[in-house]
Amino acid sequence: MNPLTADVAQRIVERTSTVIGRNVNVMSERGVILASSDPDRLRHQHEGALVAAQGDRVVAIEAAEAHPLRGVQPGVNVPLHHRGAVVGVVGISGAPEEVQVLADLIRVTAELILEQSGELESGQRLQQDRDDLLVEILEGRVDHAPARRRAADLGVDLDLPRHCAVVRPADDHGTEAVRTVQWTVGHLPDVLHTRSRTDELAVWWPADSSRSGAEVRQAITAHPTALVAAESDAFGGEDGLRQAWLAALDTLAVSHLADELYDVRDLPFVALLCGLRGDRRADAVSAPWRALLAADRHGELRTTLRAWIEHDLHPGDCAAALHVHRNTLRGRLARIEAITGLDLRRVPHLLQLYLGPLLAGTGDNT
Incomplete structure (x- = not known):
């Protein structure tokens, strides 16, 4: 041309x-x-x-x-x-x-x-061809054998395990922030990316490239209020790009719950159960949490429950983290048990409360 x-x-x-x-x-x-x-x-x-x-x-x-x-x-x-x-x-x-x-x-x-113009046009054409392939993969519209050949022609190794981050606008400035992140990661040689019409950006980087992962995270965290984002573990193989993307989407779907009982590192695990929300069985499991939510008007008991879980049911560490006496901690835990009808030292009962915010569909109500 x-x-x-x-x-x-x-x-x-x-x-x-x-x-x-x-x-x-x-x-x-x-x-x-x-x-x-x-x-x-x-x-x-x-x-x-x-x-x-x-x-x-x-x-x-x-x-x-x-x-x-x-x-x-x-x-x-x-x-x-x-x-x-x-x-x-x-x-x-x-x-x-x-x-x-x-x-x-x-x-x-x-x-x-x-x-320079020829190189720029060639690079833009390569990115467009990669975009087309990535969109087809994410939508599940590709046959694996032809997709593998196309990917090889475009310099994409489908077998390479990759992490994925999904980035969305969080406010009126988010769309421009998404474009800035896309431009930044687009200059990284081993990073793949594509942006949807809804300004959702998906970014993949090799599992063995900690530097690329750090640069992607730095580009995202440069816009802390304008963006919401989540990343996945690494997936490889013919369907690895799509699996990593789906895992990041699942994590993003529950990321608003990080202020409840969940450590952000546990969100991929929590995301496994997000599909149960609204099921009658989920309603039964989340009933104790909803009872606690209704009774705990100032959030004191939920803060105590969060610390109890974070400190692995260790009374001394939990009381120290809350800056309260052990007897005060003991009294709060007793109130939680009375409201919910659960024993906080039994793993199944504690798990029921742990999953409550997810299955009840509540966000941060503290």
Whole structure:
């Protein structure tokens, strides 16, 4: 694909004409003026440029020669090359003996701009192809054998275990923050990413690349109030990208419960049960928690329960964390047991309270 578009041609003209103080034209390989210091010459045919492109040679035109040629002024026209092929012509107006050296300098500048544009377009095309593949994988619309071949062509190793982070806007500034994170992680060589129409960003990085993981997390945490995010354990194999994404989604679905009884590190485990919410059996399990929620108007008992679980049912550590006497702790635990009808030293009873916020569908009500 020819990288010499009208936009690129205009960039060449702007970059060079202001420096040399002369009229600069950029023509297509067919001699049509794509950009010029003189806007009136746009889209006109330049016969000198056409000769330069077709013959792949420099065409210098004196004043006497310019008159009979269509769209031509005195100057020098130099072919532009990209990957060995003539893709256009750059011309500079003036007496050939005065502008020949300038024409060579402009050609070098123009070809550098062309190379950069070609690399950018190639990178954008690669990212779009990867985006298409990732979306199809996430939606479960791919056959594994063709997907494996496509992934290999795009430089994606499907067998490589990867973590996934899912990022969503949390407020009015979140959409822009998501785009900033996407731009940042897009510069990491071993990171995959795709963004949905709802501005949900999914990012994957190799399990053996702690540096990439740290950079992804740093990009996300740079926007602590604008974004909500969760990450998954590493998954590999043909369905690894989708499994990691689903695991991150599950964790994100319960991340608002981190202020209840759950350590953020335990959210992937808690997420396994989020599908039970609303089931009649879940209602029965969560009934003691709902009773505690109704009775604990100031949150003191829930704070005590959280500390009791965090300190593994150890009275001394729990009382110290709450800055209360052991007898005070004992009294609070007794009140919790009276309200819920559960024994806090029995694992099944404690588990019932632990899962209560999830199964009851409550957020942070403290």
